[in-house]
Amino acid sequence: MKTNDTLTILVGTVLWAVALVVLLLVQPDPGQRWWIWTCVSGICGGLFGMWFVRRRDRRRLPPDEEPIEPTTAIL
Numbered sequence: 001m002k003t004n005d006t007l008t009i010l011v012g013t014v015l016w017a018v019a020l021v022v023l024l025l026v027q028p029d030p031g032q033r034w035w036i037w038t039c040v041s042g043i044c045g046g047l048f049g050m051w052f053v054r055r056r057d058r059r060r061l062p063p064d065e066e067p068i069e070p071t072t073a074i075l
Contacts, residue, residue, distance in 0.1 A: 005053045013046025 020039035028035060 006050060006057075009046055009049040009053060013043055013050070016042030016046060 016039050020036065020043065023036050023039060
């Protein structure tokens with residue numbers, strides 16, 4: 001199944017960024033400030049995911065080429 005992984009990760013990262021902005025405006029209680037760092041972690045994870053998926057997509061074979069099957073496979 002073909003999916004647009006870059007768009008999916010981008011949407012998730014933007015949602016984490018929106019949540020971070022909301023939390024910075026609302027200023028939660030000191031016991032709940034860990035949510036701010038959760039949003040920062042989500043943004044960092046999304047940026048890493050974008051880098052990883054783009055790198056993976058650059059290394060994929062073009063659609064007209066198929067992977068070569070090994071001829072000496074053990075059954």
